[in-house]
Amino acid sequence: MSTCVVPATSNGHSKTARRVIVCAGTGCAAGGAWKVLQAFRAIDADATISHEACPHREITKSGCQGFCQMGPLVTILPEGVFYTKVTPADVPEIAERTLSHGELVDRLLYQDPSSKKKCRSTEEIPFYQRQTRFVLKDCGYIDPESIDEYLGLGGYEAAKLAYTRMTPPAICAEITKSGLRGRGGGGFPTGRKWETARAQIATQKYVICNGDEGDPGAFMDRSVMEGNPHSVVEGLMIAARAIGASQAYVYVRAEYPLAVKRMRKAVRDAEALGILGENVFGSGQRIRCEVLEGAGAFVCGEETAMIASIDGLRGMPAPKPPFPAVSGLRGRPTIINNVETLAQVPRILREGAEAYRALGTERSPGTKTFALTGHVVNTGLIEVPFGTSLREVVFNIGGGVVDDNGKINRKGFKAVQIGGPSGGCLTPEHLDLPLDFDSLKTVGAMVGSGGLVVMNQRTCMVAVARFFMEFTQRESCGKCVLCREGTMQLLALLDDVIEGRGTAETLHLLETLGGAVQLGSLCGLGKTAPNPVLSTLRYFREEYEDHVFRKRCRTGQCKALLRPEINQQVCKGCGLCVPACAVSAITGEKKKPHRIDQDLCIKCGACAQKCNLNAVEGI
Amino acid sequence: MLASLEQPSTAAQKFERICDILDRNARHPARLIPILQAVQEEYRYLPEEVLTYVATALGVTPARVYGVATFYAHFALEPKGKHVIRLCDGTACHVRRSIPILNAIRERLKLDEKHKTTTDQLFTVETVACLGACGLAPVVVVDEEVHGGMTPERAVAVIDAIAVQEEAACQPA
Numbered sequence: 001m002s003t004c005v006v007p008a009t010s011n012g013h014s015k016t017a018r019r020v021i022v023c024a025g026t027g028c029a030a031g032g033a034w035k036v037l038q039a040f041r042a043i044d045a046d047a048t049i050s051h052e053a054c055p056h057r058e059i060t061k062s063g064c065q066g067f068c069q070m071g072p073l074v075t076i077l078p079e080g081v082f083y084t085k086v087t088p089a090d091v092p093e094i095a096e097r098t099l100s101h102g103e104l105v106d107r108l109l110y111q112d113p114s115s116k117k118k119c120r121s122t123e124e125i126p127f128y129q130r131q132t133r134f135v136l137k138d139c140g141y142i143d144p145e146s147i148d149e150y151l152g153l154g155g156y157e158a159a160k161l162a163y164t165r166m167t168p169p170a171i172c173a174e175i176t177k178s179g180l181r182g183r184g185g186g187g188f189p190t191g192r193k194w195e196t197a198r199a200q201i202a203t204q205k206y207v208i209c210n211g212d213e214g215d216p217g218a219f220m221d222r223s224v225m226e227g228n229p230h231s232v233v234e235g236l237m238i239a240a241r242a243i244g245a246s247q248a249y250v251y252v253r254a255e256y257p258l259a260v261k262r263m264r265k266a267v268r269d270a271e272a273l274g275i276l277g278e279n280v281f282g283s284g285q286r287i288r289c290e291v292l293e294g295a296g297a298f299v300c301g302e303e304t305a306m307i308a309s310i311d312g313l314r315g316m317p318a319p320k321p322p323f324p325a326v327s328g329l330r331g332r333p334t335i336i337n338n339v340e341t342l343a344q345v346p347r348i349l350r351e352g353a354e355a356y357r358a359l360g361t362e363r364s365p366g367t368k369t370f371a372l373t374g375h376v377v378n379t380g381l382i383e384v385p386f387g388t389s390l391r392e393v394v395f396n397i398g399g400g401v402v403d404d405n406g407k408i409n410r411k412g413f414k415a416v417q418i419g420g421p422s423g424g425c426l427t428p429e430h431l432d433l434p435l436d437f438d439s440l441k442t443v444g445a446m447v448g449s450g451g452l453v454v455m456n457q458r459t460c461m462v463a464v465a466r467f468f469m470e471f472t473q474r475e476s477c478g479k480c481v482l483c484r485e486g487t488m489q490l491l492a493l494l495d496d497v498i499e500g501r502g503t504a505e506t507l508h509l510l511e512t513l514g515g516a517v518q519l520g521s522l523c524g525l526g527k528t529a530p531n532p533v534l535s536t537l538r539y540f541r542e543e544y545e546d547h548v549f550r551k552r553c554r555t556g557q558c559k560a561l562l563r564p565e566i567n568q569q570v571c572k573g574c575g576l577c578v579p580a581c582a583v584s585a586i587t588g589e590k591k592k593p594h595r596i597d598q599d600l601c602i603k604c605g606a607c608a609q610k611c612n613l614n615a616v617e618g619i
Numbered sequence: 620m621l622a623s624l625e626q627p628s629t630a631a632q633k634f635e636r637i638c639d640i641l642d643r644n645a646r647h648p649a650r651l652i653p654i655l656q657a658v659q660e661e662y663r664y665l666p667e668e669v670l671t672y673v674a675t676a677l678g679v680t681p682a683r684v685y686g687v688a689t690f691y692a693h694f695a696l697e698p699k700g701k702h703v704i705r706l707c708d709g710t711a712c713h714v715r716r717s718i719p720i721l722n723a724i725r726e727r728l729k730l731d732e733k734h735k736t737t738t739d740q741l742f743t744v745e746t747v748a749c750l751g752a753c754g755l756a757p758v759v760v761v762d763e764e765v766h767g768g769m770t771p772e773r774a775v776a777v778i779d780a781i782a783v784q785e786e787a788a789c790q791p792a
Binding site: 026027031215222257293295315379380381420467 | 713714748
């Protein structure tokens with residue numbers, strides 16, 4: 001970028017070109033990033049302020065820079081100064097000190113909680129240092145709404161290569177050689193999928209970009225669509241060329257209004273420049289692209305359900321085979337690729353399959369983005385090569401596990417839930433397991449779309465299983481009996497465990513019914529719906545047994561199993577708790593230890609809050 | 620009450636807009652979902668008679684239109700309140716205790732699982748599976764504004780502020 005180059009000055013003053021990048025992803029926007037951006041623009045436009053010290057300034061926004069919890073984030077180039085939690089009130093000072101004089105505003109720098117060191121730029125922050133940003137490389141840098149910036153960084157060159165210099169079989173072969181696997185969950189080899197569709201003879205073929213990222217706790221695709229929408233459009237163009245399709249769709253989840261807006265703008269801008277449309281790059285090929293908004297159904301992330309939805313029907317899956325690559329939308333060969341998969345494609349073509357294979361593992365090449373959330377110091381969007389250990393992700397990038405009050409707790413790690421409602425749990429014994437498609441499968445989990453929810457010791461694993469089961473039960477489309485009724489029964493069985501009605505039979509039923517639902521469902525939703533239950537039963541069986549046989553929840557999260565009691569040795573009979581109890585369950589003489597009537601108690605915990613001596617136990 | 624807050628718009632004008640939406644989508648049954656989305660934007664929900672009309676215009680059965688309208692969570696068959704409060708109950712928000720926030724909001728607005736819209740049609744409370752703002756968990760979205768790092772108290776304060784504004788707007792000048 002020409003504006004980033006330090007211009008030579010004739011008078012000897014250090015006149016520096018600076019670029020201010022305000023993160024405008026959903027996370028930072030919620031924290032007030034738009035106001036910060038406006039404040040920078042206002043100062044920039046203010047004629048009364050002298051900008052002589054820094055005449056070459058550029059104020060832009062970017063997509064998600066990943067460190068959502070520290071937002072709004074502001075990066076200043078070329079130094080790469082990285083400010084966190086910026087408010088509009090900080091902007092004049094940044095403009096004066098950093099933009100004009102190249103000084104740092106200390107209080108806005110990120111301080112590493114473990115070393116207490118102030119970090120000047122992202123390169124010094126462990127959260128960024130240990131990542132390998134491949135798909136996200138340009139996400140936190142370019143203005144997602146400017147096609148010129150994308151073009152300036154070599155954008156659409158891979159598409160041009162694909163349309164003018166490469167034959168469809170050569171593109172498929174290159175992608176197969178790169179070993180790229182679908183990032184949407186299954187990990188199916190992308191090249192093989194394309195080759196199947198390419199080999200079909202049909203008058204019309206379709207490519208669809210799956211942006212229906214429905215897993216709770218996952219936002220990788222959203223960040224890519226918001227942060228670098230043109231990379232998705234370019235990937236989609238290459239896919240279309242590879243199979244011989246002239247119509248492409250981008251199906252975006254309705255809950256992501258900003259992603260819809262940016263994808264639509266990217267498509268419009270590409271059309272305006274003639275990149276999309278008739279006679280692409282003079283090749284005589286045609287490609288149209290339409291952005292469709294989902295209408296709120298998790299099951300539509302499944303290929304065949306998405307095809308039904310695009311055709312204006314209820315999003316219900318169809319049996320496979322025939323696979324969509326053979327007979328998909330309107331009976332034509334169709335390939336559906338995840339956002340992140342497509343976003344990798346342009347760089348693979350540009351840099352070659354070999355370079356791509358250098359990252360990641362033999363069978364899972366490349367990088368994977370993960371949404372790191374839950375009880376962890378640094379939440380946000382991360383990208384690491386496949387094969388990185390869970391320990392590295394949770395403790396080094398994530399900065400460790402926190403307790404309920406947000407304090408770091410070294411012994412707090414209990415589990416990581418990976419892959420959302422289709423995935424499973426990983427425990428301390430898996431901390432050194434390499435994260436890749438195949439090794440995760442061996443322990444009953446899956447990469448899924450990439451949600452990583454860290455859970456501390458205060459999390460009840462039965463309640464976690466119930467949470468996911470409630471989700472899949474609600475989202476089951478109802479077509480397969482075992483999914484529709486089975487998930488409902490699994491949920492009821494989990495409720496029995498949580499509410500203290502469980503027996504040994506309940507645990508046995510959970511396992512056999514879980515297996516039956518896996519077998520008797522058509523699509524990925526039903527086939528994987530029991531995973532969270534089966535996985536927690538496998539690794540946290542003693543917690544289930546506690547609930548069932550001892551009627552106890554060791555984390556104190558399951559209300560029905562609580563038995564609040566007043567420690568008779570500690571209680572001084574002050575009587576503070578008596579009026580606090582809404583159901584008058586506490587009785588006792590003044591200055592003598594009080595008691596709780598278990599039949600009346602509703603386990604609200606009000607007495608424990610009132611007690612100054614912490615005499616109320618078990619709640 | 621609510622009607623007076625909206626732009627003056629007669630039934631005939633609205634009907635014209637429906638025809639316009641249908642035309643823009645070439646009256647093609649495959650475009651049913653974008654059509655319903657546009658209709659909902661117009662009415663804030665999908666009135667039954669409009670669904671029947673859309674079915675006739677597209678040449679499909681009303682059952683098919685109704686089937687689609689009830690399948691997707693985004694479509695509402697009952698009017699929503701003026702302000703829509705969406706509480707995220709995705710995994711990240713859930714483990715960071717989103718449910719106490721939901722309970723506090725419902726208590727404040729005297730709503731429960733079955734009753735999602737207040738009787739004065741000012742507020743609708745919904746839960747969503749994930750808004751993708753997990754880094755800020757727990758999250759509440761009021762209309763289009765995202766509020767991160769919520770607590771029951773802060774959520775109630777946000778609602779209180781809107782209620783005060785609404786009351787002020789209703790007072791004669």
